Amino acid sequence: MAEPVIELRDVSKRYGARAAVESLSIALERGSFTALLGGSGSGKTTALKLINGLIAPDAGEVMIEGRPAGEGPGYALRRRIGYVFQEVGLFPHMTVAENIAIGPRLAGWDARRTGERVAELLALVDLPPDAGPRRPSELSGGQRQRVGVARALAAGPAIMLMDEPFGALDPVTRDALGRDYRALHERLGLTTLMVTHDVWEALLLADRIVVMDAGAILADAPPAALLAGHPDARVQALMETPRRQAERVRAMAERP
Amino acid sequence: MEDRFDAALALLPGYLGQHVLVSASALLLGLAVSLPLAVGASRSAALRWPVLALASLVQTIPSLALLALFYPLLLALSAASRAMFGHGFAALGFLPSLLALTLYSMLPILRNGVAGLSAVDPAAVEAARGVGMTDRQRLFWVELPLAAPVIMAGVRTAAVWTIGAATLATPVGQTSLGNYIFAGLQTENWVFVLFGCVASAVLAMAADQLLGLIESGLSARRRWRIWAGLAGLAIGLAACLAPLAGAGGGANRYVVGAKNFSEQYILAELLADRIRKTGAAVDMKEDLGSNIAYQALKAGEIDAYVDYSGTLWANVLGRRDNPGRQAVLATLTEALARRDGVRVVGAIGFENAYALAMPRAKAAALHIASLADLAAHASELTFGADLEFLSRPEWTAVRRAYGLAFRREVQYQPTFMYRAAASGQADVISAFSSDGRIAADDLVVLADPRHALPPYDSVLLVSPRRAHDARLIGALSPLIAKIPVEAMRAANLSVDRDRDKATPAAAARALEGRLGL
Ligand SMILES: Nc1ncnc2c1ncn2[C@@H]1O[C@H](COP(=O)(O)OP(=O)(O)OP(=O)(O)O)[C@@H](O)[C@H]1O
Numbered sequence: 001m002a003e004p005v006i007e008l009r010d011v012s013k014r015y016g017a018r019a020a021v022e023s024l025s026i027a028l029e030r031g032s033f034t035a036l037l038g039g040s041g042s043g044k045t046t047a048l049k050l051i052n053g054l055i056a057p058d059a060g061e062v063m064i065e066g067r068p069a070g071e072g073p074g075y076a077l078r079r080r081i082g083y084v085f086q087e088v089g090l091f092p093h094m095t096v097a098e099n100i101a102i103g104p105r106l107a108g109w110d111a112r113r114t115g116e117r118v119a120e121l122l123a124l125v126d127l128p129p130d131a132g133p134r135r136p137s138e139l140s141g142g143q144r145q146r147v148g149v150a151r152a153l154a155a156g157p158a159i160m161l162m163d164e165p166f167g168a169l170d171p172v173t174r175d176a177l178g179r180d181y182r183a184l185h186e187r188l189g190l191t192t193l194m195v196t197h198d199v200w201e202a203l204l205l206a207d208r209i210v211v212m213d214a215g216a217i218l219a220d221a222p223p224a225a226l227l228a229g230h231p232d233a234r235v236q237a238l239m240e241t242p243r244r245q246a247e248r249v250r251a252m253a254e255r256p
Numbered sequence: 257m258e259d260r261f262d263a264a265l266a267l268l269p270g271y272l273g274q275h276v277l278v279s280a281s282a283l284l285l286g287l288a289v290s291l292p293l294a295v296g297a298s299r300s301a302a303l304r305w306p307v308l309a310l311a312s313l314v315q316t317i318p319s320l321a322l323l324a325l326f327y328p329l330l331l332a333l334s335a336a337s338r339a340m341f342g343h344g345f346a347a348l349g350f351l352p353s354l355l356a357l358t359l360y361s362m363l364p365i366l367r368n369g370v371a372g373l374s375a376v377d378p379a380a381v382e383a384a385r386g387v388g389m390t391d392r393q394r395l396f397w398v399e400l401p402l403a404a405p406v407i408m409a410g411v412r413t414a415a416v417w418t419i420g421a422a423t424l425a426t427p428v429g430q431t432s433l434g435n436y437i438f439a440g441l442q443t444e445n446w447v448f449v450l451f452g453c454v455a456s457a458v459l460a461m462a463a464d465q466l467l468g469l470i471e472s473g474l475s476a477r478r479r480w481r482i483w484a485g486l487a488g489l490a491i492g493l494a495a496c497l498a499p500l501a502g503a504g505g506g507a508n509r510y511v512v513g514a515k516n517f518s519e520q521y522i523l524a525e526l527l528a529d530r531i532r533k534t535g536a537a538v539d540m541k542e543d544l545g546s547n548i549a550y551q552a553l554k555a556g557e558i559d560a561y562v563d564y565s566g567t568l569w570a571n572v573l574g575r576r577d578n579p580g581r582q583a584v585l586a587t588l589t590e591a592l593a594r595r596d597g598v599r600v601v602g603a604i605g606f607e608n609a610y611a612l613a614m615p616r617a618k619a620a621a622l623h624i625a626s627l628a629d630l631a632a633h634a635s636e637l638t639f640g641a642d643l644e645f646l647s648r649p650e651w652t653a654v655r656r657a658y659g660l661a662f663r664r665e666v667q668y669q670p671t672f673m674y675r676a677a678a679s680g681q682a683d684v685i686s687a688f689s690s691d692g693r694i695a696a697d698d699l700v701v702l703a704d705p706r707h708a709l710p711p712y713d714s715v716l717l718v719s720p721r722r723a724h725d726a727r728l729i730g731a732l733s734p735l736i737a738k739i740p741v742e743a744m745r746a747a748n749l750s751v752d753r754d755r756d757k758a759t760p761a762a763a764a765r766a767l768e769g770r771l772g773l
């Protein structure tokens with residue numbers, strides 16, 4: 001087996017007496033697309049931030065591309081990892097274009113190359129080119145989320161960490177953007193870890209689904225295997241919903 | 257009224273320029289010190305408390321006291337630097353004002369800086385880290401721009417405070433719009449006082465509005481407003497400072513000093529006129545505190561002024577005895593030259609001594625002509641003194657010498673002391689012998705047969721640097737033994753009286769005419 005791009009070894013992070021993440025171990029291979037499912041407060045965001053060093057672990061080891069995450073300066077690591085924040089976190093004093101151009105600016109790109117990249121990304125996330133000079137406050141919630149995805153992709157990172165990147169989008173855009181992103185992931189050979197609350201999205205986009213609960217991993221398997229059944233009742237319940245919904249939709253389609 | 261307004265207007269370019277120079281420098285320095293401190297304090301709780309507490313503490317010191325305290329501090333530092341490096345620096349004027357005002361401007365910038373930086377949306381801060389900014393980049397690209405409107409509001413407050421407090425820089429020798437206020441208070445020239453207040457208020461409001469434009473530009477992210485505000489500030493600064501540009505130092509400029517009362521203003525104008533007639537340029541440093549004036553002369557920050565022999569005798573030489581008028585003068589001339597290199601050019605004629613005076617009619621009725629006569633009646637009389645006389649050694653000496661014990665002792669601001677004598681609320685008052693109001697209010701000065709009060713000959717002093725400056729000495733020597741006390745009283749009265757007030761400059765001119773100078 002090839003060396004994993006991201007590896008957590010027995011990582012724990014606690015806040016006071018409560019553990020946000022407890023003895024978490026996971027390895028993600030190059031080119032893999034993993035969905036992270038789990039209830040509210042189960043530790044998904046914490047796991048993502050442990051990977052790019054926004055949060056330092058209390059115990060355990062985080063390895064990125066074979067090296068300890070804490071080895072060099074944190075900012076250098078984070079420039080190599082695209083991150084989409086759950087609360088988006090656009091810079092309110094910058095225009096949409098300036099927000100997207102942050103990564104290239106940090107990487108020292110020249111103005112022309114940056115401009116071309118911004119235009120390309122606006123098109124990719126399906127925003128009109130005239131959105132560039134606008135302020136984040138003049139956009140809708142869904143549009144802001146798309147800018148957040150564009151910003152994470154801008155400097156061309158090999159690793160993408162996405163925390164509910166499509167949560168505020170309408171179903172049509174969400175599906176389209178999800179598929180576009182998956183295509184991009186293939187084309188560029190990215191390694192993607194995406195948090196979602198939408199089991200459908202996880203099933204349709206990812207090649208691997210990790211289910212978390214109370215800071216630990218409940219299940220870790222390809223979508224088809226999880227749908228087929230799982231010994232844990234909570235995972236079983238989680239998969240039961242899309243299965244039943246699919247059957248009802250199929251039944252409706254057969255008896256018009 | 258109108259000529260007083262014209263006189264005030266003529267002084268405006270110089271006063272305004274100096275005022276703007278010192279307050280703008282203090283604000284810039286305050287900003288340069290406070291911003292890094294605010295950044296440090298917003299990052300570290302251990303730093304935040306002491307920094308804010310210290311800035312608040314500074315704010316509780318009355319601004320006048322803060323300005324005054326910097327003078328002895330700088331004087332000591334200057335002496336230390338002279339001892340170590342061979343040259344000192346000016347402890348009076350610009351430097352103490354700059355430092356005190358800088359300290360004074362820091363609190364609002366610090367407070368708003370810390371508040372603004374702490375209030376930056378945590379999501380934006382985390383995003384800044386998340387995209388891979390260094391601490392510096394996060395500060396300059398995200399935190400400072402987002403906190404800028406709040407910081408700017410603090411800068412506005414600081415600017416208004418600093419411009420207001422800069423009027424208090426006058427007594428430590430920094431010319432400012434406060435010169436109108438201090439001189440106006442002393443000579444009861446309310447046109448001047450009002451002019452100074454209005455000028456400083458208008459300046460503060462203009463600065464506030466322009467900074468407000470920048471602030472609103474920052475918060476609404478309208479670039480043109482920021483540029484318009486900055487351009488307005490730059491134009492205003494240039495216009496206010498332009499009159500100062502031509503007035504730089506130069507060996508041929510003389511600085512004439514004055515303490516803070518009418519006679520001193522008139523004499524300073526007189527000295528300045530004499531020097532100007534030689535073709536030299538003259539600057540004035542007025543409203544100096546009584547002891548500061550001599551220190552400033554000694555340090556060469558002023559070149560000439562008039563002091564009083566008894567004051568120098570007690571305050572500079574620390575003497576309490578009274579060997580007589582001539583002996584005091586002779587000793588002073590020798591001792592000041594030897595100790596400090598200060599040249600006593602000579603006595604200019606009149607005395608301005610502490611004296612006890614009473615209304616002529618009352619003195620005649622009680623047959624009082626001297627302090628010895630007064631002692632017999634003192635237990636039935638009320639004594640009105642100015643604010644410092646009762647705590648001065650002269651009072652102790654007089655009381656001891658004549659066994660004076662009044663029924664009551666009341667303290668007044670000088671103007672009201674004379675009013676009290678006129679209305680009968682005080683029977684005897686402490687007066688200055690050259691005060692024009694002695695004649696105007698028909699008071700008699702009581703004789704001092706036991707010589708309990710020291711002599712107060714007005715003497716012309718020249719700084720060590722100019723002690724052998726032929727042009728200066730030549731210009732001032734004709735004043736020696738030239739001014740009789742009646743002439744000085746008349747000049748003082750023309751400035752102090754309620755109606756037809758003359759400006760000190762006009763009074764000086766009239767005095768010159770009268771003496772044929
Ligand atoms: N800064 C913090 N201080 C204290 N507790 C925290 C902090 N951040 C997270 N936690 C706690 O850690 C646990 C895991 O939080 P985390 O944000 O990782 O959950 P999540 O799975 O992302 O939830 P959601 O789906 O609601 O976003 C929660 O119980 C949360 O309250």
Ligand SMILES: [Mg+2]
Pocket residue numbers: 044045046086163
């Ligand atoms: Mg979360």
